[in-house]
Amino acid sequence: MLTGRTIVVTGAARGVGRAIAEACAAAGARLVLADILEDLGRETAATLPGARFLPLDLADPDSVSRFGADVAAHEGAVHGLVNNAAIATGIGGPEFDAIEIGTWDRVMTVNVRGTWLVTRALAPLLVASGSGRIVNLASDTALWGAPRLLAYTASKGAVISMTRSLARELGPRGVGVTCVAPGIMRCEATEYVPEARHRLYEDGRAVPGAQVPGDITAAITFLLTPGALALTGQVLPVNAGFVFT
Template identity: 35%
Template sequence: MARLQDKIIIITGGARGIGAAFCKAVAAEGAVVIVSDVRDGAGTVKAIEAEGGRAIFIHSDVANSKSVNDLINDVVKRYGRIDALVNNAAIFANLQRQNFFEIGEQEWDDVMAVNVRGPFLLCKAVAPVMMKQKAGKIINIASGTVFKGQTGITHYVTSKGAIVALTRCVARELGDYNINVNAIAPGLTMSEGVLSNPQMTGAGANATLNTRALKREQQPEDLTGTLVFLCSSDSDFMTGHTMVVDGGSVMR
């Protein structure tokens, strides 16, 4: 039997890039995938169904509490439970590198709204469902930049540092309900969005690559094995941790 057979898994930001790779990977393991995004996720659903998998798209804005609550309620109404939540949606690929003192307040707030408030709202909304079930997996997506103090994207790095902290706190609070809360911290990954931003490729990408023990570009598929592990029963006695997956740039 597949490792995630018949599990109901929500993945935010699933319309493209890393999120789409996550959706396809858990579907291949037998899960029913809820592709959630502010973009149209129909393409991801179509790709999954073409391989014999099961998926639906539900439009949702993670920074909006009503939209988040509607998403959770819709999934519970359709399937009766939620086995895993993957908080992947984030603002990153379209950011322009700049000094921290050049970042405008609105841009700062926009990043925090999606990257921090979003996962907080989703954890808050899904917690009662999983607490009632006495089971569940929450996987947050942090970033290896947190452990480097990466320059040029201070608002993004700060938001992902908050995700590491959120993961630890929520894991403590939900442990008594048999709910696992962990995070993945990717390195710079050649997703669609990153490839479309010249500041994220070229010399900057080469500099990142040269810090790795495994000297190649990271692809979205490099993260899927870790995600499947954290969604599966293989990680049942692991919680509050952040797993860095970046080819050996950060070693902790």
């Protein structure tokens, strides 16, 4: 499905990003993995054929610039970008008026500005490939208005809006841009989430139960294929029916 295509996955060291990388590798892709967790990222890349790892800090524009330059120098063209890297703080935590300004700013810096910066850095390579695809990871929290999670919800709402605008800007150049909005998953990154929050999702899904990273990878690998261009601009809530759109 992805044979001969070079795919970049951010936040690929563990959890959702690692599952996406594994699925892309199984589909035949050549991979560039990026994460701020360097040791873990290198370990992940070492387990996947045709994968290499690059450090990336979305909060640091210079880091993004170095990353983009390295990919351009070594890959030439990129066929797919999965903007997965993000931070989530305070799930089920403080109400909107108790969020610290520093927390708000960091979430927006990483999740929104960081996604834009990586996209900007790699867009010329995606255009050059002739069939570039971008898949942004949002969250269904932005679709149903999850309470006590305003910074993260707002950031993922911004990612959805960015997806739609980028689809219109990059479409004339042959690049498709889509968004996957999963529900909360059981993985390393969500171990701190209160059990009651997990149960809210798991009991409220049309198909009840936990969602794990492997549940969303088939949708993402398809969206990275040349045949997915007609879906550009769309947001897919891959969440076992917690939210319908």
